[in-house]
Amino acid sequence: MSEQALGVVLKTTPLRESDLLITLYTDTHGRISAVARGARRSQRRFAGALSLLVLAKFELGRKPRGELWSLESADIVREWTRLATDVIAVAHASYVAELVSSLLPAEAPDPDVLELVVAAWDSLADHGPSPAALRAVELRLLDISGHRPAIDQCAICGATDLDTGAVFDGARGGAICRRCAAMSRGAGVRVFEATTRAYLGAVLAAGTPSEAQVVDGQFSATDRLAARDVVLAMVRGLVGKPLRSLEYIAKLGAAQRGTDAP
Ligand SMILES: [Zn+2]
Structure with missing residues (x-):
């Protein structure tokens, strides 16, 4: 039994001699995780769809009671693969993929x-890399994963007076007023x-993400x-381990001192 699904590739890992996970x-x-048999030898069946920055229709199969899908x-x-020559755009796109992979539960x-x-990749293609666009993606994914941070009121007591002494504590839900801090x-x-x-x-x-880009220009670095x-x-704090794409973005930033932070 096989079925079709619309999707994006978040990650590929070599598996055995000729397969990709x-x-x-x-x-x-x-x-989901799926095995693409023979994909390390030939990707003809996959028509260039097994990479970042591609939205594709995937034909998937799964054996009864099987854990892994087969692709x-x-x-x-x-596809947005023309961005592949822009290292910062690729780093931002990889970060979005890693966030989806790390923050959302399987299946x-x-x-x-x-x-x-798709909106994040459109934003990269239309307007270039933007810190505010990444914040828009992070905040939306936190919301979808059930961890929407409190911004305008204290996550503990609901107080809206955050002008003095407030902290941000992700482990407690976001903004924390001076009293609860x-x-x-x-x-x-x-x-x-x-x-x-x-x-x-x-x-x-x-x-x-595209609409959020104007925010960058309204605030200081x-x-x-x-x-x-x-x-x-x-x-x-939620992922519980370092995000590799983020470390890469930090390295790019250090290598190009003077450019903006991600
Ligand atoms: Zn409070």
Whole structure:
């Protein structure tokens, strides 16, 4: 029995001599692992669809009571592979894929995820890499995974007076007011300035990654960095291990000093 699903490749890993283990996010099954037999020898059956920055129709099979899917064939629906020559764009696209892979549970499809990935790649193709676009993706994925951070009110008591003494504590749900902040002691706790709150509020209000890009120009580099820092602290805490694509983006940033932070 085989079936068709629309999806994107999140990761490929060599498996045995000639196969590839593919992590996909599909519309019908969410995140799944599938074996593409012989794909290390020939990718003809997969028509160039086994890479990042491609939306494709995948033909999938699974044996009764089998754990792994098998990937029979693939056809490209849309692709953004012209971005492959831009290392920063590829790094941002890889980060989006790694976020989807790390934050969302296996085989729990959400109708908004593919649309979000496509929107992120459209944003990269149309406007280039943008910190605010990445924040829009992170905040949406946190929301979808049931960890929407509190931004405008204290995650513990609901207080909206966050102008003095507030911190951001991802492990406790986001913004924490001055009174509740005494209990926030973890390594991921950050001072939560009013301007950082305004930046993240503007990203949330913008909606899509493309629309969020204008937010970058409305704030200082310090605000962009602070916003990145609080959201990444929360993401790292939830994932529980370093994100490889993020380390790569940091290295690119260090190599190109003077360019903006991701
Ligand atoms: Zn509070």
